[in-house]
Amino acid sequence: MDKFPNVRRFPRLAPEDGVAELTARVIRQIYRHRQSRIELGRDLIQLKAKLKARKGHGSWETYFTEKFGPFHLSLRCAQNYMKAARKEDSKNETFRFSKPGGGSHAESIRDAEKRAKAEEAHIRGQQKIQLDKDFRAITTELLKLPLWPRVHKEISDLLNQIATKHGIVPAGKEKRNETVAA
């Protein structure tokens, strides 16, 4: 009953006595303990800075002994946690991925993207009527006028004139804008 006749065989796995599972759990606990020490260090740094801002220099040690002494947390221990937090934060801050990957494929894909973006922008720019900020404000004001239906007709007439001038619509066959002017 060999389904894979040409496949290499492997040594049997160690019996499932739970050692691997427990080792993984211990590693997880160590990691969590380490993380919580770093978190504690970060909070202590913040607290120290706030106390300094409120009461000035020299108040930290007294405050610490008074508040945290009963919890059997020594000052030296807290200093170590703060040091670990600073080290961790500086480590995360310094690393940056230096550059995106190169190679001919990457270059050609980047070029293609640039071309496609430029093309889209070009088509959009060509086809749209661009209104700058002032003209947009004027349009908004015109829309608010009680005489807007008349203004709307005037704009339609003006567009007809331009179209006739450029030979798009023959003279005497001007279009009527049926859109309701609201």
Place this chain on the structure above:
Amino acid sequence: MKLLQLKHDYEAESVRLKGQFADPSHAKHNIERDTHVTAPDGGTIAVFLSQRIDAELYQLAYALWKPVKGVPSNRATAVGVKSLHTSMNRYGVPSPRTGVPRAALDILKSQDVGTGTLGYSGDPCRKTKLTIKNPEMLDGNRHLVKRVNQLYKRYLPSLYAQQRAVIKKAPHLRHTAFSTIYVAKNWQTAYHPDGNLPGGMTAILCMGRFDGGALVLPRWRLSFAYRPGDLLLFDAEELHGNLPFVGERMSAAFYCARSVAVADNISRR
């Protein structure tokens, strides 16, 4: 097997690389032999298995999957471009459909890039067109699928059991923890995440004759120089991308699609 316990997580920095191409400098550890990589919290990041797949199996797969010719038109991040509007009408109004720009797709076609999805995929989940049209692509590789599944079960038994429990209720590749196989031919992907079953593992292997093409996981600064016959198990929901390669290369990713795992979302065909 070597155990590599990582100490640093570069998640915040690596997020910025999404859609960018991989560079050798992004990786600190280059893995070429059997290694179990774990995160600082003890969770598994990847398992690299060297020369575990028989040559006959992957050579047959290479021959059967070579005809795939789909283009990844809806995978802009993996292509390495921004998703743009696919077309525009004569008034300059863009189509609501977006995807990989045509210029980029032309480049991929010129490089003989081809992709295909086998098994079950989509939303609602159903058998893919490629599977219906070319059943031999899946049936002919039955032994390879079983072998990959066997290795996953052997080296990551608890994750395998979880994935299997979820997939059992949905359409999947028979007796395996996978629903789908994604085949990519001659494609150097940019950093992208895949939409697979959260917490599940993806098994990836490669075929062909090529140099380079290592898989880089920037979050952990890892690169896996996997060759034909090797198998890599990793969480494809994290950013990953390939280094440049020369030659003919094909990769196949075996995974459980996210949509497949949603029991209400099943449409059998």
